[in-house]
Amino acid sequence: MRASVRIIISALALVGTAPPLVAQTPPGPIVKVDGLRQISPHVHIIPDNSVPMVPNVGYVVGDRAALVIDTGLGPRNGAAVYEVAKKLAGSKQLYLVTTHFHPEHDLGAQAFPDTTRLIRSTDQIKDIAEFGLQLAKVFASRSPINAELLKDADFRKADITFERDYDLDLGGVRAKLTAMGPNHTAGDTIVWVEPDRVLFSGDVAMRAQPAFASPHSSLRQWLASLDRLEALKPAIIVPSHGPTADGTAFITGYRTYLTEVRDRAAAEKKAGRNVDQAVEAVTAAFSDRAPDKARLAGAIKAAYAEAQ
C-alpha cells in the first residue's frame, strides 16, 4: 500500500501536478519597463501586470514637456520609471504627479532629478502629514525585497501645489489634474488627458473592489466622484492597478456595487442593527459577488456611518 502511494506521488510529481515553486512565490513589486506601450497619441503606459504593490505607470508626452504618473515602490523602481521618461521625452521638462500617497505610487519620487517638478494637491500633502510612512513600514515588513526597495525611501516635497484642479500645458496636449476628495484616500488625484480622452483614475475606478483605505474615505463622496468621472466620457480608463478598459465600465461597475452597499447598509441601520450585524448581513447578501470580504466590510462600515 505504502509503496503504491509513493509511486503515485512520484508519478504526480513527474507529470507536474504539483505547481512549480516559482508559481507559489508572488513576483516582487518591480515595474517591468519593457512592457511600455503607447495607448493614444500622447499617452504611454507601463502596465502593472496585476502584480501587487506595482502601479500602472503613465506618461503624457507633449511638444514641450511630459508628465509622469506614479513612480513604483521605492527609489529603485522610481529610477527605472525615470529612465523611461527620459527615453520618451528627451530633454523636455518633466512633471511628476502621483494618484495618491501610498508607497507604490509615490515613494519612488526621490529618484527623479531636482529638475523634475512634483505636483501635489493640498489634500495629498495633508495625507502625508497625517499618515507619513505608516503603510511603507507595513509593506517593508512583508518581505525582504520590499524592505530593500523601501530602504531610505521618503516623501518628496512638492514643487507645485494646487487645491482642486491644475491645468498642465505640455505643448500640444493638456493634462488636467483634479483632487477628488476622500475616496480611496483623502488625496486621490486623477489625470484627464482631454485630447486623447484618456483618464488616469487612480484607485477611484478600477477592476478590483474599491478599497476604503483611509479613515476619511467616504462612500457618498465616492459616488459623487464617479459621476464626475463619467461626465468626462473617457475613451480609455487607466486605473492605478489592474487592466485598462475602454469606455466607462469601471465607473458603472463601481457605482452599481457602491449603491447596493449604501442601500443595504442603510436598511440594516434603519432596522436597528449595529455595525457588526450590518457587515454580517450585507456580506451575506453579496455572497460571491464580492470576493474581497475585507474591502466589502470597509465599504459597509463607511456606508453605515454615513446613513441617516
Ligand SMILES: [Zn+2]
Ligand atoms: Zn492605494
